[in-house]
Amino acid sequence: MRLLRDLFRRKRPVLPASVSWLDGPAPAEVLFLADGTNPIHRLLDDWRLPRHETRADVAARVGVSPDPIYHWDALVFREALLLPGAMQPWTASAHDRIPPQFPISRFSGLVWFEDDAHTNVRRAADFLTASLGPAPIGKHWNTLVATWRSGLAEISLIAWPSQWQSNRLPNPAEDRDRRLCSACHVRVVTGFCLSLSAQEKTWVRGFRPLRFDGEVGAARMARAGTMAPSETQLEYARNPEHLVDDRQAELGLSADGQALIVVSDQLFVIACDAVLRLEVARLTPAKGGGGSTLYARCRSEAPDMEGQSVFLAQSSNPDGLNAFARDLGVRLGCPVEVGPYYSDC
Numbered sequence: 001m002r003l004l005r006d007l008f009r010r011k012r013p014v015l016p017a018s019v020s021w022l023d024g025p026a027p028a029e030v031l032f033l034a035d036g037t038n039p040i041h042r043l044l045d046d047w048r049l050p051r052h053e054t055r056a057d058v059a060a061r062v063g064v065s066p067d068p069i070y071h072w073d074a075l076v077f078r079e080a081l082l083l084p085g086a087m088q089p090w091t092a093s094a095h096d097r098i099p100p101q102f103p104i105s106r107f108s109g110l111v112w113f114e115d116d117a118h119t120n121v122r123r124a125a126d127f128l129t130a131s132l133g134p135a136p137i138g139k140h141w142n143t144l145v146a147t148w149r150s151g152l153a154e155i156s157l158i159a160w161p162s163q164w165q166s167n168r169l170p171n172p173a174e175d176r177d178r179r180l181c182s183a184c185h186v187r188v189v190t191g192f193c194l195s196l197s198a199q200e201k202t203w204v205r206g207f208r209p210l211r212f213d214g215e216v217g218a219a220r221m222a223r224a225g226t227m228a229p230s231e232t233q234l235e236y237a238r239n240p241e242h243l244v245d246d247r248q249a250e251l252g253l254s255a256d257g258q259a260l261i262v263v264s265d266q267l268f269v270i271a272c273d274a275v276l277r278l279e280v281a282r283l284t285p286a287k288g289g290g291g292s293t294l295y296a297r298c299r300s301e302a303p304d305m306e307g308q309s310v311f312l313a314q315s316s317n318p319d320g321l322n323a324f325a326r327d328l329g330v331r332l333g334c335p336v337e338v339g340p341y342y343s344d345c
Helices: 002-008 039-046 055-062 117-132 172-176 198-205 322-332
Strands: 073-077 090-093 106-111 138-140 143-150 153-159 184-189 250-253 259-263 267-271 275-284 291-298 308-315 336-343
Touching (some): 039 117, 117 153
Parallel strands (some): 275 336
Antiparallel strands (some): 153 184, 250 259, 259 267, 275 291, 291 308
C-alpha cells in the first residue's frame, strides 16, 4: 500500500530543486554519532536540560515562576548550564494547553554580546559549531537565522536585525531591557514523539482514505519534510519512522472504523472515542479570500479544559466542508459544530 511505503520508507527528505527552505538557509544536517547517539541530545544532556522527566515532575520540582525577562509564566532551569552571553537561565513554556504527562520537548534561551543582531547570532553559532559543525546563517523574511538538525531534534538561532524591521510593534519586554532588540533567541526542540503502539500500527495498516473537496490539514507544511510535533500535539502525533516529502497528504479512518488518521505535517492517530466533537470555522471573502477549516476537538490531559484541537482539513469555500464534517461526525459518533460566518479581514 502506497501510504505505508511512504510512512515507513527510510529515506531522508529532499526538497525539489525549485523549492527553497521556507525562503531561508537550509538547516545543517548533523549525523548521528558512531554509537547511535543523537549529537543534539548529547549536547542538551551536557547542558543539563531535563529532557527525560515529564513536564508534571519538572513543574513539581522547579515550580512555575515569571520568566525573568518576559514575565509570563514559565519553567525556569537555574541549574542548567548557561550559554556564553546568556541573558537569563534556560526556560520552557508553562502554557495550560500543553499536556503534562510527556517530557518537555522545547526549551528557550537568550544570548547577547553587543548591540548588533548579526554579531550575536554569529557568536552563538560559533559556540554551537564547536560541537555540531557549521550551519549556514542567513535571512529568513525579516529575521537572521541558523539551524542545526539531527533526526527530529533541532537547535535554531533567530534574531531581528533592526534594519530589517519596518514597524516594530510595542513590546513591554523590550522597553524594560533594550538588549532584546538585538538579542539572539536560542530555540531547542528535542524531537520527542510517541511511537506507534501495536494497536495503532494495525489501524495505520488498514488506513482507508476519505475523499472530499479540499486539502488535508497542514498539507503545505508536510511537503517541507519531517518536523517534530509541537508540545500541544503530543497526545495524538506519532513517529512514523521517516516521513518523506513526496507523500500524499490524506485523511481517513482505520479499516475497523475505530480510529481517525491524518497524514499531513504530522501523522496523527486518534481513537474515535477520543474525539469530543468536530468544528467547522467559516470565513467569507473580504480582504482575504475566505474559506473553511475543519478541526477535531479531542480529549486531553492538558489543564486547559477545551481539549486538544487537531487540524483536519481546509477548503477555499466557506461552506465546502459542512457536508463532509456532518458525514464524518456520523462515522465517528460525535457532534459537529458548524460555526457562524466571519469576515476574512
